[in-house]
Amino acid sequence: NRTFYDDNGNVISEEEHKQLLKKFQDDVDAKYNRIVNYLVEQINQRCSNDNQKLWILFDYLTGENMQYNLMGVTPSGRMALDYGYEFPPYKTLRIQQGTKYPVILNHSGVCISYAKTFEDICNRFGIPCKVVTGFTGMEHAWNVVSNQGELKHIDIAYAIMNRNKVDKSNYFLKTFDELKQLCGNRSINESLDDLKKALCGKIRIISRTDQQPENKIKIISRNDENRIANTRDSKINIIDRSDIQPKKSSRSK
Numbered sequence: 001n002r003t004f005y006d007d008n009g010n011v012i013s014e015e016e017h018k019q020l021l022k023k024f025q026d027d028v029d030a031k032y033n034r035i036v037n038y039l040v041e042q043i044n045q046r047c048s049n050d051n052q053k054l055w056i057l058f059d060y061l062t063g064e065n066m067q068y069n070l071m072g073v074t075p076s077g078r079m080a081l082d083y084g085y086e087f088p089p090y091k092t093l094r095i096q097q098g099t100k101y102p103v104i105l106n107h108s109g110v111c112i113s114y115a116k117t118f119e120d121i122c123n124r125f126g127i128p129c130k131v132v133t134g135f136t137g138m139e140h141a142w143n144v145v146s147n148q149g150e151l152k153h154i155d156i157a158y159a160i161m162n163r164n165k166v167d168k169s170n171y172f173l174k175t176f177d178e179l180k181q182l183c184g185n186r187s188i189n190e191s192l193d194d195l196k197k198a199l200c201g202k203i204r205i206i207s208r209t210d211q212q213p214e215n216k217i218k219i220i221s222r223n224d225e226n227r228i229a230n231t232r233d234s235k236i237n238i239i240d241r242s243d244i245q246p247k248k249s250s251r252s253k
Helices: 014-046 050-061 101-106 111-125 156-161 176-182 192-200
Strands: 129-135 139-147 150-154 216-221 226-230 235-240
Touching: 014 050, 014 101, 014 111, 050 111, 050 139, 050 156, 101 111, 111 129, 111 139, 111 156, 129 192, 139 156, 139 192, 150 176, 150 192
Parallel strands: 216 235
Antiparallel strands: 129 139, 139 150, 226 235
């Protein structure tokens, strides 16, 4: 018979353990969604087109505080160990590696985590996006989006890994051939024709928040430094902070 424990190491029943795991996952989802929903709201309100949204999201997820976690990765690129990520106040329960959560909640993850996070937030924007996998000397995952009827690739993990060597814009909205120029042995498991049918055939639903005329956009993100990011359509003023949280009303006691 299997023995089940609570977060403090006390023996509990199987049903109590199921309830504990559910509460843990609910708490993880709630915090993740609170941060992501606020980020999406701010970007949607201030951006006038998809390219701006994609760039700000890419810039946010490749910020200086974001880490590419190679702990336990074998030369083949497979995860040999999976320690997971801490999620206080829980002591023993951890956020799983390879999910979308650690990128937002722990500022860390492997390639599949960054790709899943990017896909999730793009879906909230209504931008067609998929996670794709392939080989770059090790097993790898990145994103493909539909951009003006064409497939464009975005590789967040490589932008982080090479941030001190290559301008990260080299990994943003590129064709597959352009990505291969930076990594000659890159291959992709998915069919590019199938991806184009799946992504470029989708109907975009434009909300009124997409129709803002502002060209200079202030977004709360992750460092304490201001920087200007050039896109094809506008200059975007990005203020980075690590504590993106929705505003809470406070009462004086």
